Amino acid sequence: MYRLILVVLLLTILYFLLRQMFRGFTTPIRGGREKSGSQLQEEEQDQMIEDPVCHIFVPKRIALIEVIGGREYCFCSQECSVKFRAEHPV
Numbered sequence: 001m002y003r004l005i006l007v008v009l010l011l012t013i014l015y016f017l018l019r020q021m022f023r024g025f026t027t028p029i030r031g032g033r034e035k036s037g038s039q040l041q042e043e044e045q046d047q048m049i050e051d052p053v054c055h056i057f058v059p060k061r062i063a064l065i066e067v068i069g070g071r072e073y074c075f076c077s078q079e080c081s082v083k084f085r086a087e088h089p090v
């Protein structure tokens with residue numbers, strides 16, 4: 001029983017370490033601004049945005065963001081962006 005608790009504890013620590021490592025890789029380090037708005041920025045990055053072409057909700061951090069006609073649109077893929085541009089010529 002004691003060993004089980006130890007294993008769970010170790011796995012939890014490993015999980016947090018891996019998560020931190022993963023975040024380090026995905027979030028580019030911007031000098032100076034890190035401390036001020038990192039939490040806010042992270043929340044914004046986790047925001048789900050609807051693709052106007054296929055209506056899939058995409059997290060902002062992986063979405064393809066393009067400004068078309070002064071408005072910001074988020075697409076799930078380059079394909080959708082091309083389709084949107086074809087349908088909405090500026």
Ligand SMILES: [Zn+2]
Nearest residue numbers: 051054076080
């Ligand atoms: Zn799409």
